[in-house]
Amino acid sequence: MTGVYGFHLFGRLLDNPKYTQRSDQFAKRVKEFFTQPNSLLWGEGKPNDNRSGRGLLPVDLGYNVEESLNGVVLYALEVDDQEMLDLAVKTLNGHLEFMLPDGAWDNSWGTRSQKWSYWGSRTSDGCQPAYSLMAGYNAAFGTAAIKNAELLQRCTADGLLHGGPHYVSHGVKPCIHHTFAHAKVMALVQDKMNAMPKVDTSAPLPRQTADGVKHFPELDVWLAARGPWRATVSAYDSIYKTKKSGLLQQPTGGALSVLYHNKVGTLLVSSMARYEMVEPLNMQPQPGDDFPLTTRIESRTDDAWYTNLYDLKAEVQTNDNGKAIAFAVSTSLQDESRQTAEGEPSQYKLGYQFAADRVTISAESSSEKSSSEKAAPRSAALVIPVVSPSGEPVRQVSDTRIEIEKPEGIVVVESNVPFAIKDTEKGRVFNMVPGMEAVPIIARFPQHANQQVVCHITVI
Structure with a gap:
């Protein structure tokens, strides 16, 4: 060209x-x-x-x-x-x-x-x-x-x-x-x-005037807009490969790859599942721990990491009733080799709902057990890294409410289960893609069956 x-x-x-x-x-x-x-x-x-x-x-x-x-x-x-x-x-x-x-x-x-x-x-x-x-x-x-x-x-x-x-x-x-x-x-x-x-x-x-949801069939990517919210959801499975690089995994698996609010700006972004310097002469080393910025479900053990970010076959359905846009994602937790964990539930449902006053992210296990119960693995969690540069005050008001104070407003994240903020040296994680800091909020799945994790994001 x-x-x-x-x-x-x-x-x-x-x-x-x-x-x-x-x-x-x-x-x-x-x-x-x-x-x-x-x-x-x-x-x-x-x-x-x-x-x-x-x-x-x-x-x-x-x-x-x-x-x-x-x-x-x-x-x-x-x-x-x-x-x-x-x-x-x-x-x-x-x-x-x-x-x-x-x-x-x-x-x-x-x-x-x-x-x-x-x-x-x-x-x-x-x-x-x-x-x-x-x-x-x-x-x-x-x-x-x-x-x-x-x-x-x-x-x-x-x-x-x-x-x-x-x-x-x-x-x-x-x-x-x-x-x-x-x-x-x-x-x-x-x-x-x-x-x-x-x-x-x-x-x-x-995207300034957009309202509703648009599917790009040549990408399997959806753009959603309702009120002040703009969002991107990706199931795109075209993976860039080179002879020397490892697995180059951009957001897929029905991931919510961007969430933007007209008042306070970008709140969720995404990165590679694992940062890989595809072109060492044209990319910079990742400073500190490699913590992905993509909102995700994950299950970690000592030697393995399973997440929907490696699922190339996730199914995404959408619905817009005029008030709220809803996404229903059927996905599975996989490692880099596209394998699920043996003996652990791997099938999950992700939900995103965009209404004028709030965004809701939900996750639950959909794996079938002999007792017909649906329990998540012991280490499973919904991870929501909220974009926030160092210097913005972060308050954990309670076990289930976190407030991040931005110049244009306060971002409130609430959940039906206790939150934890990953302990980091600077109070933030940073990823070279796309060069942003975030507050790493982690909501672990309860250990009893049939339990959803539901998080709400609002701006006041």
Whole structure:
């Protein structure tokens, strides 16, 4: 996709037709790489046309919007290819569905989410060229370019763009790659300012005005919106693999991979199940313990970890009655080898309910026992890491109520069972994906049968 524009540029600057001819050859194939029905660019996999167990192609939002689609747009505008411009509008609209109201790219589910930095992807360039230059086709494209640039600014300190919002609060040094890559496209945008359409934030982003639930069948990902809440649920099973890396597991298994509130911002995010430096020269070591940020059910023993985050076959059902959106997830707890624990219940049901005044997360064992009882294994727990940078006051008001004080409001987490906050050196866990801190709240399953764990999240 980048070569389409690159070869055309070389041919024009060097006055050498062999480069422009190669560009034309590439351009004829561009349209082959977009999904139906949402025109998402696919190909970020190994091999690039690999089909998952669900028959899904590899799609990565971060690299698409920050790198590949820039090349398509720059070429289409340069040669005035109307067919490619029409395709560009469709695909930019499709990808824009995932931008959060604060300008973040929700790549929680992507095949290369191991490089998710919240604002984009670690070693790509930035979404500003494509979205600003195409703002004349959809004013919301301009909103996306500006809001994302503002987020980049909020993640910048001492002249360097940091790989996530909480590097500074957790004392993590930035990689310089983010800065020079994004400075490059900002320079490109400045260079093309005279030819740019009107770019402002007058048009809202899709997720600013969304209401209801939308399924992306080419991903098995759902976006939900009700009142001030925005959420992402993923059962996407396209796994990015390399010869040298271990298991690269982005959120799946019906995981609630993002929860956002219009007043206080992002409350739940997600990470790899286990942090893996897929590209050691382009990724930073995980500081401290590797604690996943994805909300999950898990069961831990001395030598094994079982969680729904490894389940590639979870079933997700949704319902919207106009007041609340409900998700029902049937999943199982598995280890990295996709094996369940012998002699322990492994089948679970997860529930998410999004109403205007609260979000409810529930979990229960659904394994059948000879006595028809449903008891969870002794170590089973619902883990809810709530995003919160160091410095925000955290109060455990009671065994079943925790309050986190943010500048814009108080986040209240309540449960029907006692809570525990994992003991950490800084009072937070931090994960390089997507560079955020969180309060690690753990609700253990009771040891008697037929018991749900139910947690409510509200903002006051």
